[in-house]
């Protein structure tokens with residue numbers, strides 16, 4: 519048993535938290551907001567019909583769009599209410615409830631390694647801090663040797679970028695390309711957001 523994620527601690531403190539999150543994205547979608555930035559970058563990174571893991575998929579925003587682009591998507595999230603919403607809003611991909619710190623998809627019959635992992639929307643900052651390295655280690659274990667993990671999160675959320683880079687290195691992942699946005703701005707010392715494309719070391 520791993521330490522409970524910060525996200526599920528929030529849900530325990532406020533049972534309406536998941537519904538608020540689901541409705542927030544549904545209403546942005548109805549308003550025609552651009553919710554596809556992460557999916558566009560992922561689509562550019564992989565071959566057609568790629569096998570992609572949406573890690574911390576929430577209500578399926580990113581994985582759902584990648585499935586529409588023809589990719590084979592598995593989405594994993596610790597919050598059952600969000601997985602239920604993903605199944606309703608984006609039928610097709612395999613949506614699964616699970617803690618990323620315990621990710622073992624071969625044990626659940628998904629034996630093909632992933633061409634890419636997308637971990638968008640500050641997921642890393644909602645993990646229990648004690649599990650961050652284990653999550654990155656499991657990302658590495660689920661990638662092909664040529665695969666890449668794209669991980670995006672903001673500064674000021676309790677996980678320093680320097681600490682993240684050290685955790686990635688300790689998990690046999692190294693930077694392939696560092697960006698400060700999903701629309702391909704370069705990362706620098708003063709960046710307030712990080713999109714790290716990591717490859718197996």
Ligand SMILES: C[S@@+](CC[C@H](N)C(=O)[O-])C[C@H]1O[C@@H](n2cnc3c(N)ncnc32)[C@H](O)[C@@H]1O
Nearest residue numbers: 523525574575576595596597617618638639644
């Ligand atoms: C802000 S939401 C982002 C959701 C989605 N990636 C997106 O961008 O729309 C953060 C997500 O991280 C998930 N999460 C946090 N800790 C997790 C863990 N240990 N295992 C799996 N999912 C986790 C939450 O359940 C939540 O869906």
